[in-house]
Amino acid sequence: MTAADMTGADRIVLIIGGGSGIGETTGHLMRARxxxxxxxxxxxxxxxxxxxVLxxxxxxxxxxVEAEVERGAVAIEEKFGPVYGMVVAAAMFQDVLPPDKLPMAVWDRTLQVNLTGTYLANRAFGTRMARRGAGSIVNIASIAALGSMPVHAYGTSKAAVVSLTRNLAGEWGRAGVRVNAVSPGSTLVPRVEERLKSGRYAADPGTFTALGRMVRPNEVAEAIEFLASDRASAITGINLVVDAGWHVASTWAQHGGVRPAPKRD
Ligand SMILES: NC(=O)c1ccc[n+]([C@@H]2O[C@H](COP(=O)([O-])OP(=O)(O)OC[C@H]3O[C@@H](n4cnc5c(N)ncnc54)[C@H](O)[C@@H]3O)[C@@H](O)[C@H]2O)c1
Incomplete structure (x- = not known):
């Protein structure tokens, strides 16, 4: 199969962690496209x-698990076809904890899933894409990769995903494979809605953004689909932040916070 053969509307995208949340929404959006x-x-x-459903x-x-990723790569490509696009949305989350309360087992598993797992998926599918001369990978990082937060294992793993993304973009660029990251802010997936309802957040995350609200899953999916598609054909190695302005608003605290909306006429 040549790169030209894979430029039709029926390209295959694999979404790892597509069983819920941002990954599931991205599946629906990409199917619709x-x-x-x-x-x-x-x-x-x-x-x-x-x-x-899709x-x-x-x-x-x-x-x-290295063997499961490798077995999965063989199974998907044999039974469904060559994977052109891949979205890595699987992740493990952690509670807010100081280092002396964070069990090392949680640290190890978080790094294993979020960083090593992302690497294993990129290695398995990116290598196959590079051999075929075409492909596009989108790794999901987080705003926790950009700012300081008391989620030491999760934040560290996501910062490493951004670094890995840049490294692999350099590795496979000449082979026709683009590798990018998307960093969502607090996004209203069912898991987060449950946490909000059960009062597990100290405050509504939407109050800390420039736009004054949380991110919707389809807004993250739009960014992912854009980067996966040929519309982003000259973009590789970037980390596209979809955070409703969390990053810009965070430094306004010392000035009393971002300005409220002016009164409308
Ligand atoms: N929702 C947010 O507020 C938010 C914010 C920043 C970043 N993110 C990132 O977005 C991505 C998706 O998160 P979400 O909020 O949609 O979460 P989610 O829990 O709704 O979905 C994650 C999916 O990954 C799967 N998964 C977990 N561990 C796995 C593993 N080891 N192997 C394979 N699948 C596994 C889960 O079963 C689940 O279906 C994650 O990378 C997350 O870190 C989410």
Whole structure:
């Protein structure tokens, strides 16, 4: 298969962690834009459910386990076709904890899933894309990669994902493979809605953004689909922040916070 063969509307995208949240929303958006969608998730029931709604291919995969990622790569490409696009949205989250209360097992597992798992997926699928001469990878990082937060394992893992993205963009650019990251701010996926309802946030995350609200999952999906598509054909190695202005608003605290909206006429 040549690169030219894969430039049709029926390109295959694999979404790892596509069984819920941002990954699931991205699957729906990309299907609507003509992509054929494969869903991999540690939660095999969720992968099967989303894949069947999208008329795609679903499989169970724990991104942190090298043999599962390699087996998954062989299975998807044999049974569904060559993967052109890949979105890595699988992640492990952690509670807010000071270092002396953060169990090393949580530190290790967070790094294993978020960093090593992202690397394993990039290695397995990016290498295959590079051999074919075409592909586009979008790794999901986080605003936790950009600012200081008391989520030491999660934030460190996401900062490393941004670095990995840049390194692999250099590695595979001449082979026709682009590698980018998207860093969402607090995004209203069902998991976050539950946390909001159960009072697990110290304050509404939307109050800390320039736009005064949280991010919607489809807004992150739009950025992911853009980077995966040929509309971003000269863009590689970047980290596109989709945070409703969390980053810019964070330094306004010493000036009393961002300005409220003016009174409308
Ligand atoms: N929602 C937010 O506020 C937010 C903010 C910043 C970054 N992010 C990032 O966006 C991505 C998606 O997050 P989400 O909020 O949609 O979460 P989510 O929990 O809704 O979805 C994550 C999916 O990944 C799967 N998963 C977890 N561990 C896995 C593993 N080891 N192997 C394979 N699949 C695994 C889960 O089963 C789940 O379906 C993550 O990388 C997350 O760090 C989310």
């Amino acid at each position: 003509g992509w054929r969608v494969a869903i991999a998730d540690r939660d095999s029931a969720a992968a099967t459910r989303v894949a069947s 008329g795609g291919y679903g499989l169970a995969m724990d991104i942190a």
